[in-house]
Amino acid sequence: MANAKLAYKKYREIFRGSRFRALLKARIQRILWGSTGTKNPAYSDVKYVDELIGRDSINTLPDATLKAYLDHGQTRVTIDKGIKEAEGLFPRLKEVGIDMDRVTEDLEKEGVKLFSDSFFALLKEIAQKRDIFLSPRG
16 A cells, blocks of 8 residues: 555656646646555455545556445545555565565556456357357358
């Protein structure tokens, strides 16, 4: 969560800064939180939805998480809460030997691969359905 909070802070600095405002009629690219279902059963089933609510953000949640959020999620801006604590966390992690640059790089690679795999599976499914539709018996 600390990493997401700092990413959102940086995002806001970029898209609310003077350099971006200088681009007349430029549309803001929204930040995307992808596949935010909770994997750890010790955490709230809506943890990564409740804690990632912010202006100009998108959250792609699995169906089960969406249902849980509609049932008991909290609708309020939360992403900008605890920024100071998040900023203080990274130096402490480094002190105990955790390389957050490496961790975030690995997570990014894994996330891109999951989205890529899903995209290519979708393309394969579309091609198969197209072939059925275009076949003489289709």
